[in-house]
Amino acid sequence: MSRSLTWDSLSVPLQPWIRTAVEVQGFDKMTPVQAATIPLLTGNKDVVVDSVTGSGKTVAFVVPVLERIVAEKANTGTVKKGHFHTLILSPTRELAKQTQQVFASFLEQYTGSGPIRTQLLVGTDARSSRDDVSSFLEDRPLVLIGTPGRVHDFLQNPKVKTASCNMAILDEADRLLDVSFLKDVERILRVLPKQRRTGLFSATIGSAGDHIFKTGLRNPVKITVNSKAAAPSTIAFNYCVVTPETKLQQLLHVLNNYRFKKCIVYFPTCISVQYFYAFITYLQSKTAGRYLDSDTQVYSLHGKLQTSSRMKTLDKFTEDLRTSVLLTTDVAARGIDIPDVDLVLQMDPPTDADFFLHRCGRTGRFNRIGKAVTFLNAGREEDYVPFMAVKNVELVEAPELLSTTLDTAEFYSTIQHWMLEDRARFDHAVRSYVAFIRYYSNHAASSIFRLQTLDYVGLCRLFGLFRLPRMPEITRHFKDEDPERPGEKITFGDGWLVDPPVDIDNYKYADPKREEARVKELANLQKINDKKKLKFELKKKNMAWSNNSTSKEGKAKRREKMQLKRKAIEAELERNGGDDSSADDDEVTNDWKSEIIESRKKRKQDNGMQGSFDDL
Numbered sequence: 001m002s003r004s005l006t007w008d009s010l011s012v013p014l015q016p017w018i019r020t021a022v023e024v025q026g027f028d029k030m031t032p033v034q035a036a037t038i039p040l041l042t043g044n045k046d047v048v049v050d051s052v053t054g055s056g057k058t059v060a061f062v063v064p065v066l067e068r069i070v071a072e073k074a075n076t077g078t079v080k081k082g083h084f085h086t087l088i089l090s091p092t093r094e095l096a097k098q099t100q101q102v103f104a105s106f107l108e109q110y111t112g113s114g115p116i117r118t119q120l121l122v123g124t125d126a127r128s129s130r131d132d133v134s135s136f137l138e139d140r141p142l143v144l145i146g147t148p149g150r151v152h153d154f155l156q157n158p159k160v161k162t163a164s165c166n167m168a169i170l171d172e173a174d175r176l177l178d179v180s181f182l183k184d185v186e187r188i189l190r191v192l193p194k195q196r197r198t199g200l201f202s203a204t205i206g207s208a209g210d211h212i213f214k215t216g217l218r219n220p221v222k223i224t225v226n227s228k229a230a231a232p233s234t235i236a237f238n239y240c241v242v243t244p245e246t247k248l249q250q251l252l253h254v255l256n257n258y259r260f261k262k263c264i265v266y267f268p269t270c271i272s273v274q275y276f277y278a279f280i281t282y283l284q285s286k287t288a289g290r291y292l293d294s295d296t297q298v299y300s301l302h303g304k305l306q307t308s309s310r311m312k313t314l315d316k317f318t319e320d321l322r323t324s325v326l327l328t329t330d331v332a333a334r335g336i337d338i339p340d341v342d343l344v345l346q347m348d349p350p351t352d353a354d355f356f357l358h359r360c361g362r363t364g365r366f367n368r369i370g371k372a373v374t375f376l377n378a379g380r381e382e383d384y385v386p387f388m389a390v391k392n393v394e395l396v397e398a399p400e401l402l403s404t405t406l407d408t409a410e411f412y413s414t415i416q417h418w419m420l421e422d423r424a425r426f427d428h429a430v431r432s433y434v435a436f437i438r439y440y441s442n443h444a445a446s447s448i449f450r451l452q453t454l455d456y457v458g459l460c461r462l463f464g465l466f467r468l469p470r471m472p473e474i475t476r477h478f479k480d481e482d483p484e485r486p487g488e489k490i491t492f493g494d495g496w497l498v499d500p501p502v503d504i505d506n507y508k509y510a511d512p513k514r515e516e517a518r519v520k521e522l523a524n525l526q527k528i529n530d531k532k533k534l535k536f537e538l539k540k541k542n543m544a545w546s547n548n549s550t551s552k553e554g555k556a557k558r559r560e561k562m563q564l565k566r567k568a569i570e571a572e573l574e575r576n577g578g579d580d581s582s583a584d585d586d587e588v589t590n591d592w593k594s595e596i597i598e599s600r601k602k603r604k605q606d607n608g609m610q611g612s613f614d615d616l
């Protein structure tokens with residue numbers, strides 16, 4: 001234990017109530033990042049802090065903010081109505097709320113004269129930005145904590161004055177400075193006074209590059225803790241090589257066999273979280289622990305949920321004392337602090353390598369032991385191991401986590417049975433599949449994650465699909481034979497992966513209204529098809545007519561030829577003394593036929609020779 005890490009060794013002593021607060025929370029000593037940051041930010045320095053996940057960066061800015069509020073007497077009425085003292089930006093609502101909770105745990109011990117309040121500014125279904133302003137004017141908070149979009153809206157209101165803002169903190173600064181937030185963040189910082197103090201914090205601050213200078217830092221001090229290690233040494237980084245079609249089964253195997261308290265499973269898209277959450281909870285209820293222990297609590301959290309439900313889910317997962325699993329996306333990759341998480345599982349590596357560190361950093365926090373397992377698809381994806389080694393993350397293969405005796409056929413038929421119960425599940429699976437392909441095509445490590453080498457059929461089986469979706473990328477699979485495995489059938493024609501194919505017209509939605517709409521639409525489609533059929537028949541008929549006209553042309557030619565012959569015959573008859581030039585065509589035909597017969601008879605009589613058919 002280093003002496004310099006004791007709270008009392010700080011050059012400027014902490015407020016007694018802050019000192020009590022750290023004690024009450026069991027923070028016996030400062031962490032290295034706190035020891036380095038607190039004196040500088042409490043003094044008059046801007047800071048750029050780079051320190052691994054779970055190293056205590058939040059307290060490293062919460063303490064200086066509170067110290068400065070007291071030192072500047074902001075709590076005693078120097079900050080007027082409509083003004084505030086500090087602005088803290090977070091990339092997600094969950095993180096903003098968590099930061100507010102850290103402030104709250106300090107403020108429980110506050111004994112000063114004027115109130116120190118905080119306000120959360122995040123997009124919610126229940127509150128508008130106007131409501132935010134009303135509460136702000138009424139409660140007079142000194143610390144505002146929010147996400148960029150909502151904070152920007154809030155600051156637009158003329159009743160909100162920024163002139164007294166003394167501090168701006170950007171938590172997960174590299175994320176706030178990437179394209180998705182940069183514009184809002186720049187606009188926000190532009191309206192804050194230039195004389196303020198600014199602090200940037202992240203475990204991957206290097207990724208912000210030159211963008212950090214867009215934040216208006218003035219002579220900042222860079223604080224880097226554990227510069228060589230990209231991640232805490234308490235995390236065991238493992239990977240498992242799997243095939244797409246067995247991935248879900250292997251996930252369930254790990255969850256059922258590896259002992260953990262809390263586990264976070266990362267999926268690449270919101271829709272796949274929704275989809276697999278639905279299937280996994282079905283498995284739990286219907287297959288009585290065959291695939292996943294029914295006592296394991298499963299939660300789902302993603303960006304498509306309403307804010308209140310996101311917050312509730314996270315609270316429930318955090319407080320649950322039973323074995324629990326959170327299925328989520330990168331929305332819960334950064335900053336979320338749930339000390340009991342001892343296992344992180346990644347179904348697929350994130351598109352951005354920084355997120356790999358943030359996801360894994362949800363475990364092994366503050367000297368606790370944690371395991372982070374990443375699934376890699378057999379083949380090219382195994383190159384992700386050397387790719388991460390270059391980034392100072394050593395991944396060790398852990399085949400012992402996987403099962404070698406999976407019954408894939410039974411599992412596939414279970415997911416299909418579930419899917420056939422409701423057509424909506426099939427639609428959902430297709431959308432998840434398509435979203436997955438979009439995610440894959442956006443991977444930053446594009447030389448490893450290539451669409452050309454993706455196992456589209458295995459992926460279909462992962463999603464329980466019984467037919468390959470029609471996408472240009474996979475049309476090459478609409479063949480009966482696998483080009484890589486001659487003789488082996490890949491589909492049963494037209495993209496079907498099951499034989500016999502599913503009767504799509506009778507594949508029903510469980511929701512009666514939806515089913516009714518489908519039946520109507522099907523009938524309409526039938527009508528349209530009938531019309532099309534009719535049109536086709538007519539077209540065919542027209543073609544027959546046109547064919548007819550070609551035969552008419554042929555007839556005319558034949559007639560012309562016959563006329564020539566007739567003329568020849570007439571000439572012959574004339575020579576024999578006959579004349580019938582006034583008759584119309586048909587009569588002529590009949591006449592000259594009888595004439596020919598007559599002339600033949602005559603010739604027979606003349607020379608006894610047989611007439612030739614050429615005469616006709």
Ligand SMILES: Nc1ncnc2c1ncn2[C@@H]1O[C@H](COP(=O)(O)OP(=O)(O)OP(=O)(O)O)[C@@H](O)[C@H]1O
Nearest residue numbers: 027029030031053054055056057058203335337366
């Ligand atoms: N001085 C301390 N002593 C003991 N525990 C601490 C101390 N400071 C912070 N902690 C605890 O360490 C954990 C991690 O802290 P925090 O969430 O601030 O990490 P972080 O560095 O911001 O991580 P991330 O980069 O993932 O956001 C929290 O549970 C916090 O309560």
